[in-house]
Amino acid sequence: MRGPRFFIATLLAVAAGGIAFAATRSGEGAHAGTPPPLVDWELAPGAAPTANHVAPRIAPLAALSPGAERSLAALDGDWGVAVIDAQDRTRYEANAERYFPLASVTKVVILVTFLGQAEDAHHALTADERDLATRMITVSDNDAAIALWERIGGTAGMQAYLDGTGLRGIHPASPEQSWGDTEATPRGIATLLARLRGGELLDRTNRAFALALMTAVTDEQRWGASAAFAGERDIAIKNGWYPAEDGWRVASAAFAPDARQRPLVVVVLSEHQPDFESAVAGIEQVASAIGASAAGS
Numbered sequence: 001m002r003g004p005r006f007f008i009a010t011l012l013a014v015a016a017g018g019i020a021f022a023a024t025r026s027g028e029g030a031h032a033g034t035p036p037p038l039v040d041w042e043l044a045p046g047a048a049p050t051a052n053h054v055a056p057r058i059a060p061l062a063a064l065s066p067g068a069e070r071s072l073a074a075l076d077g078d079w080g081v082a083v084i085d086a087q088d089r090t091r092y093e094a095n096a097e098r099y100f101p102l103a104s105v106t107k108v109v110i111l112v113t114f115l116g117q118a119e120d121a122h123h124a125l126t127a128d129e130r131d132l133a134t135r136m137i138t139v140s141d142n143d144a145a146i147a148l149w150e151r152i153g154g155t156a157g158m159q160a161y162l163d164g165t166g167l168r169g170i171h172p173a174s175p176e177q178s179w180g181d182t183e184a185t186p187r188g189i190a191t192l193l194a195r196l197r198g199g200e201l202l203d204r205t206n207r208a209f210a211l212a213l214m215t216a217v218t219d220e221q222r223w224g225a226s227a228a229f230a231g232e233r234d235i236a237i238k239n240g241w242y243p244a245e246d247g248w249r250v251a252s253a254a255f256a257p258d259a260r261q262r263p264l265v266v267v268v269l270s271e272h273q274p275d276f277e278s279a280v281a282g283i284e285q286v287a288s289a290i291g292a293s294a295a296g297s
Helices: 004-017 019-023 065-073 103-120 129-139 142-151 154-165 186-197 202-216 225-230 276-296
Strands: 057-060 080-086 090-094 236-244 249-254 264-273
Touching: 004 142, 065 080, 065 090, 065 276, 080 186, 080 276, 090 186, 090 264, 103 129, 103 142, 103 154, 103 186, 103 202, 103 236, 103 249, 129 142, 129 202, 186 202, 186 249, 186 264, 202 236, 225 249, 225 264, 225 276, 236 276, 264 276
Parallel strands: 057 090
Antiparallel strands: 080 090, 080 264, 236 249, 249 264
16 A cells, blocks of 8 residues: 555646656656557557557457456456456457446546547646646546536547547547446457557657556555555556436556556456445455456466
8 A cells, every 4th residue: 555655746747748757767768667569459440550469369368367257247246357468368258348437437437538638739737737747647636627528529529539549449428418428338448558568649748647647546446456456556547426316336456657557457247236345255256266366467
């Protein structure tokens, strides 16, 4: 568990444009500290593969972790899991093409969209914009999310960014809905995070900024998929939770951003849960089994 000094130091790095964060993990070179490009996990419809394209192997979750599969089968409600392991170039999945409401995991999509739009416009973030992004991710501030949702152009702005980058499996909330009603498949969110981790979505500075925020999420919100990374430091994470009329919606997504760590992305999405506590316990049970299996492979 990280203390206040780490949190403050990280935010100072963020205020400096994220460059300090990148420097802590790098040697020399324009993209030092950035992991090698990942597999083209998803290609936009009609898009040609890149020169170093390697099609991923797709396997059931049980092929990675029979324990995780057994845990899922015993849980209440509806669940979906996607694990991307860039080390063995495999996507492990269970119910990964089903759409789930994201709740506050949507904030990662808002963040990436906002930073991508800023790049396209050659716009340097203002202090206010950095503050909004920091509060939205690190403490899951809803007012900050509303402000950035409006700045990206809401539904239309997010959809345009997703279309432009070839990201699929994410359906932005309609104009009549809240941003938190955005839905996605586990595969869609895992792909977004894998491409963010691999440096395929944002430039070096914006990627470092995004990773700094996700690794500085407050300790109280570091439950869930982070259980797949027991003993690892500085895990990037974002969780979402909402008590809907038909049960709790609880979602968790985490990955190891450091190039020295195993390049694993773990996404667990759920809905129709009887209560928040049992949903979190279920996510952590599945994630722990995934982490244990990955460590032993």
